[in-house]
Amino acid sequence: MKQPTYYDLVYAVVREIPPGRVSTYGAIADYLALGASRMVGWALNQCAGKDDVPAHRVVNRKGELSGRHHWRPPSRMQEMLESEGIQVENDTVVHFKTLFWHPSETLGDHWEPFEHLD
DNA sequence: TGTTTGACCACGG
């Protein structure tokens, strides 16, 4: 990998998710204008194992930990969330609607993560 | 090079 791809954009946004908050595939896909929220899932699939990307803060639109099966061990994702004060019950984020974080909430609409790279 | 699949979402019934 030599130049930034949409993977890097996804990673960059995920890293900006504030601790104790959660975001969704759809929100990230919408913010990055990827056109397909599945691509976020693919990107996160590649980031599995990377500790520098808090992928545990990304859940589906229902607030369910749909990606926990891709963690080692699967319970790791829930533990990470709980360690940040996020309550998880039955593989679903409690108060998900309240803890939901949208990229534009913090990054704004003109966030250029790689503008310095050209 | 065509088909299948994927940590999904919006919409209509």
Add this chain to the structure above:
DNA sequence: GCCGTGGCCAAAC
């Protein structure tokens, strides 16, 4: 408010 269907783009086969 739940269920089935289409769509979306990229990687793996």
